[in-house]
Amino acid sequence: MTRPIIEMNNVVKTFGMFQALHGIDLSVKEGEIVVIIGPSGSGKSTLIRCINQLEEHNAGAIVVDGAEVGRGRKRATLIEVGMVFQSFNLFPHMTVLRNVALGPVRVRGLSWADAEERARRLLARVGLADQAAKYPAQLSGGQQQRVGIARALAMEPKVLLFDEPTSALDPEMVGEVLDVMQQLAKTGVTMVVVTHEMGFARKVADRVVFMDGGRIVEEGTPDEIFNAPRDPRLRSFLQAVLSH
Amino acid sequence: MSIFDTFLNWKVFVQTLPLLLSGLTTTLALGVTAIILGFIGGLVLALVRLYAKSPLRQVAIAYIDVFRSIPILVLLVVIYYALPFVGLRLSPFAAATSALSLVSAAYSAEIFRAGIEAVPKGQFEAAHALGLSPWRLMGDVVLPQALRIVIPPITSNSINVMKDTALASVVAMPDLLKQATQAQALAANPTPLISAAVIYILILLPLVRLVGILEKRLAVRGR
Numbered sequence: 445m446t447r448p449i450i451e452m453n454n455v456v457k458t459f460g461m462f463q464a465l466h467g468i469d470l471s472v473k474e475g476e477i478v479v480i481i482g483p484s485g486s487g488k489s490t491l492i493r494c495i496n497q498l499e500e501h502n503a504g505a506i507v508v509d510g511a512e513v514g515r516g517r518k519r520a521t522l523i524e525v526g527m528v529f530q531s532f533n534l535f536p537h538m539t540v541l542r543n544v545a546l547g548p549v550r551v552r553g554l555s556w557a558d559a560e561e562r563a564r565r566l567l568a569r570v571g572l573a574d575q576a577a578k579y580p581a582q583l584s585g586g587q588q589q590r591v592g593i594a595r596a597l598a599m600e601p602k603v604l605l606f607d608e609p610t611s612a613l614d615p616e617m618v619g620e621v622l623d624v625m626q627q628l629a630k631t632g633v634t635m636v637v638v639t640h641e642m643g644f645a646r647k648v649a650d651r652v653v654f655m656d657g658g659r660i661v662e663e664g665t666p667d668e669i670f671n672a673p674r675d676p677r678l679r680s681f682l683q684a685v686l687s688h
Numbered sequence: 689m690s691i692f693d694t695f696l697n698w699k700v701f702v703q704t705l706p707l708l709l710s711g712l713t714t715t716l717a718l719g720v721t722a723i724i725l726g727f728i729g730g731l732v733l734a735l736v737r738l739y740a741k742s743p744l745r746q747v748a749i750a751y752i753d754v755f756r757s758i759p760i761l762v763l764l765v766v767i768y769y770a771l772p773f774v775g776l777r778l779s780p781f782a783a784a785t786s787a788l789s790l791v792s793a794a795y796s797a798e799i800f801r802a803g804i805e806a807v808p809k810g811q812f813e814a815a816h817a818l819g820l821s822p823w824r825l826m827g828d829v830v831l832p833q834a835l836r837i838v839i840p841p842i843t844s845n846s847i848n849v850m851k852d853t854a855l856a857s858v859v860a861m862p863d864l865l866k867q868a869t870q871a872q873a874l875a876a877n878p879t880p881l882i883s884a885a886v887i888y889i890l891i892l893l894p895l896v897r898l899v900g901i902l903e904k905r906l907a908v909r910g911r
């Protein structure tokens with residue numbers, strides 16, 4: 445299966461006078477794991493937020509799963525796109541189980557019983573089978589983010605977007621979340637991941653995209669990007685992040 | 689005559705108590721009705737103000753501003769004494785309920801708006817990303833959190849509505865205050881007025897305390 449599931453053509457996004465994306469062309473194939481890296485403010489979040497229309501692009505076209513999205517169009521295809529946030533954004537007034545079951549009930553039309561069964565299965569998969577009855581505030585950051593992943597998975601999306609899923613975590617919890625993501629990558633779901641975890645990018649990505657100043661400056665396999673960077677901006681970026 | 693015979697006359701108290709209690713019933717009915725209508729109206733106004741398209745939204749803003757500017761007593765007198773000139777004659781209870789709910793809705797709207805705006809942006813984004821419809825987003829995710837935030841100010845507002853019910857006595861509504869003044873005239877003794885004051889305090893003081901407790905609890909949980 446190699447048809448593109450995300451197709452971005454000359455996508456432009458401006459915030460007032462400020463142009464955050466300068467004509468992005470990006471195509472993601474079904475099942476592909478794409479990791480986006482780049483300095484702060486380079487437009488990584490804006491790019492993936494345009495894919496599920498948390499930000500509406502101003503020009504260009506975005507096609508997700510065969511249907512163009514945004515600029516006044518209905519949200520139907522967006523159900524196929526799940527998102528995991530840096531700050532988790534779990535619903536604090538619901539139990540973990542309900543957080544995960546809500547989407548399938550309200551959007552996919554499952555019964556609560558079926559949705560909760562699905563939720564329990566997914567919570568077990570991210571190692572949280574015994575936390576279902578708790579509220580988000582009772583969990584550690586790493587556990588909360590794994591719930592966030594389970595919540596996104598419960599919608600059975602074709603594409604999963606991750607915006608710096610480990611950046612808000614204490615260092616000792618980063619590993620547990622990356623492990624879950626790595627397991628996920630093997631299941632065939634398409635993933636677009638913004639991260640500063642270069643180890644993850646190297647190990648898991650099929651393709652790495654480097655952004656700077658609202659443009660995609662370079663893209664290639666992890667080997668090409670990390671071992672043979674061409675653009676000087678990429679080289680200095682890698683030098684800066686890898687020297688830590 | 690001692691001060692007790694004047695202000696705390698037991699015989700007068702017992703004689704006029706039934707009248708006061710009937711007034712209390714009216715006051716509670718008026719207050720509770722106005723609080724409920726104001727709550728519903730305020731929620732609708734807040735949602736319209738936040739999310740409706742242009743003309744409707746301006747209407748909500750204008751409503752909220754106007755009804756927060758007008759004194760309730762003036763509004764009540766206008767509704768009861770002026771509207772009959774255009775053929776709209778309301779009973780004292782209907783007039784008082786209208787005046788109180790119209791104003792309470794405006795204040796509640798601002799409280800709800802602040803509550804909704806206090807829900808973090810990430811909650812809206814997570815709900816959008818799941819694909820929840822706007823109604824589900826509000827009902828399942830935003831309002832449950834917003835309502836929890838606004839419990840203290842909404843309770844405060846309800847206390848104000850309860851207090852303002854006393855204004856209804858000017859349109860001859862037989863509420864607690866009106867009955868008390870009536871009883872005072874009949875008994876030629878101010879004890880019923882003192883009794884009424886005590887009844888108001890007995891009913892509202894627990895609510896006032898409750899607001900304090902809720903505010904403290906919310907502040908603790910907030911950090």
Ligand SMILES: Nc1ncnc2c1ncn2[C@@H]1O[C@H](COP(=O)(O)OP(=O)(O)OP(=O)(O)O)[C@@H](O)[C@H]1O
Nearest residue numbers: 459462463464482483484485486487488489490491
């Ligand atoms: N809502 C907004 N309003 C105005 N400017 C914005 C908004 N969102 C993003 N920007 C600007 O757009 C640019 C790109 O932001 P973006 O969040 O996409 O960067 P990023 O690559 O994700 O950075 P980081 O690594 O810090 O998360 C930044 O200069 C930012 O200030």
Ligand SMILES: [Mg+2]
Nearest residue numbers: 488489490608
């Ligand atoms: Mg970002």
